[in-house]
Structures are given as C-alpha cells and as structure tokens.
Amino acid sequence: MIAVAGGKGGSGKTTTTVGLARAFSRRGAPVVAADADWDLPNLAELADETGEPVATPEGGSADGTAERTGRPSVTRVARGERSVPVGRREPVVLDAPDRPREHDAATVLADLDDVVPADTPLLLDCPAGASPDVAAPLRAADRCVLVTPLRRPALRDAAKTAAIARRLDCPPLGVVVTRTRSVPAAVPELFGCPLLGRVPSRPPVPLAAAAVETAYDAAATALVEAHAGGDRWRIA
Known part of the structure; x- marks a missing residue:
C-alpha cells in the first residue's frame, strides 16, 4: 500500500494518484x-472528469440507497460488502464513505489492505498537509510518495509531511514534482529520497495532455523500481 501525500491542498496529490x-x-x-x-474527497470525481472511465462497477449500497458517486466506497470494499x-485495462477507484465519522479510518484501511491482492498496487x-487525518493512511501504508510543486511554502509543507511519514514508519519512496519541466538537484536532497518524476502544467485538464501522461508513465516506472526492485x- 502506497500513500500519496504532500503539503497543503492543491499540490497535485489527487491528480498524481489518478x-x-x-x-x-x-x-x-x-x-x-x-x-x-x-473530509474533502474528490478522487472519484477527478477520475470521472478526466475522461477515461474506470472498471469499477456502478451500483447502490446494500440498503438500496445510491452511493455518492455510484462507485463502491473504501469502507464497503474493506468490509467485504463489495x-x-x-x-x-483500467484502474479501480474507490470513493470515500458517505458518513466518514462513523468509521475508524485506520481500521478500514488495514482491512482494505487485506482484501486487495498483495501483487496489486x-x-x-491522502489528506492535505500535516493534518491529524493524514496519520491514518500513513500508518496503514508501507511507503509513501511525496507530491509538491516548486513553491517554497509547498516544499516546506511537504518536508513536514515527509518527517511525519518517517516517524510513522512510512518512509518516502520518492517525490513527484508537479507543474514544472525541471527540478533542481536540491529538491530530492531536501526530502532525502529520489526524484520519481516531474509533471508539466497542462491546465485545465492536465491528465488529458500527452506530456503529462508521459510524465506519469516515467514516474510509475521509477516507482516500480524503487519499491522492492x-x-x-x-x-508487464
């Protein structure tokens, strides 16, 4: 299990996850x-908005009510209900639960790790920055990927997140730097981990741009090599 973490909101964590x-x-x-x-779920929404449909089936919950996006939630899959x-061919995307405060995130994520095959990424x-809510996914994950743009406040916040991750035994595998074509050598030195990728800015739908797709292909290749060789x- 890999946590995609970084500084404050807008750093590109959700885009990088997708x-x-x-x-x-x-x-x-x-x-x-x-x-x-x-608290601020938008992974499933971004996956829908950026073009390619995912393989996750549509459907409502067990009591007949529709889930927020029509996708199975993290909690229902973790409990074995879906x-x-x-x-x-396409990634499976799991949405946040409708009533998050009714669930213990640490328990849900540990259960999710048990039901997803070990050979499946x-x-x-993750939540933004160094908020208390980021502790649960960092504790549950084996390692993390840091995401940050090249702005001084964002770099500072991401460095704080990296320190928290290490304290929670979730050391960074590497860093993905967003909205740039070049990265100073001092950036991976700052985080104490290698550069996995640099992603150029292509608003308003960055994942639809060929250059961004290529950048994430390269980052995924580097991540595979960094994680257990x-x-x-x-x-394949």
Missing part, C-alpha cells in the same frame, strides 16, 4: 486507487 494509477494500467498492471481524504473487479490519496507487483 495519473499513477492510469500509468500502471497502461503497463498492464491491476491497480486500485482509494480515497483516504474523507468485491473489487481488479483488471488490467494500492494507492491512497520491481518484483512486488504484477506489471
């Missing part, structure tokens, strides 16, 4: 991306 998930799918890997930012049809879109996941 971008990496789709890059894994393009390499033939089954992949699951789960929303761990339960299966995850992991495939190799599982990406967690590339032998952990089923990637």
Whole structure:
C-alpha cells in the first residue's frame, strides 16, 4: 500500500494518484486507487472528469440507497460488502464513505489492505498537509510518495509531511514534482529520497495532455523500481 501525500491542498496529490494509477494500467498492471481524504474527497470525481472511465462497477449500497458517486466506497470494499473487479485495462477507484465519522479510518484501511491482492498496487490519496487525518493512511501504508510543486511554502509543507511519514514508519519512496519541466538537484536532497518524476502544467485538464501522461508513465516506472526492485507487483 502506497500513500500519496504532500503539503497543503492543491499540490497535485489527487491528480498524481489518478495519473499513477492510469500509468500502471497502461503497463498492464491491476491497480486500485482509494480515497483516504474523507473530509474533502474528490478522487472519484477527478477520475470521472478526466475522461477515461474506470472498471469499477456502478451500483447502490446494500440498503438500496445510491452511493455518492455510484462507485463502491473504501469502507464497503474493506468490509467485504463489495468485491473489487481488479483488471488490467483500467484502474479501480474507490470513493470515500458517505458518513466518514462513523468509521475508524485506520481500521478500514488495514482491512482494505487485506482484501486487495498483495501483487496489486494500492494507492491512497491522502489528506492535505500535516493534518491529524493524514496519520491514518500513513500508518496503514508501507511507503509513501511525496507530491509538491516548486513553491517554497509547498516544499516546506511537504518536508513536514515527509518527517511525519518517517516517524510513522512510512518512509518516502520518492517525490513527484508537479507543474514544472525541471527540478533542481536540491529538491530530492531536501526530502532525502529520489526524484520519481516531474509533471508539466497542462491546465485545465492536465491528465488529458500527452506530456503529462508521459510524465506519469516515467514516474510509475521509477516507482516500480524503487519499491522492492520491481518484483512486488504484477506489471508487464
């Protein structure tokens, strides 16, 4: 389980979670991306808005009420109420629960890790910055990926998040720098981990741009090599 974490909101964590998930799918890997930012969830919405449909089935909840986006939630999959049809063509995206305060995030994420196959990349879109809510996904994950733009406040906040991640035994595998074409050597030195990728800015729909897609392909390749030498996941 890999937590995608960074500084404050707007750093590109959710875009990077979707971008990496789709890059894994393009390499033939089954992949699951789960929303761990339960107060401000937008992972499933971004996945829908940026074009490619995902393989997650539509449907309502067990009591007949519709889920917020029509996707199964992290909680329902973790409890075994919905299966995850992991495939190799598109990532599976899991939404946040409708009533997040009724669930213990640490327990839910640990249960989710148990039901997702060990050879399937599982990406967690984390809450922003160093908020108390980021502790649960960082504790649950094996490692993390840091995401930040090249702005001094954002770099400072991401460095704080990296320090928290290390204290919670979730050391960074590397950093993805967003909205730039070049990254100073001092940036990976700041975080004490390698540069996984640099993602150019292509508003308003960045994931639709070929240059951004290529950047996330390169970042996914670097992530595979950084995590257990590339032998952990089923990637072609």
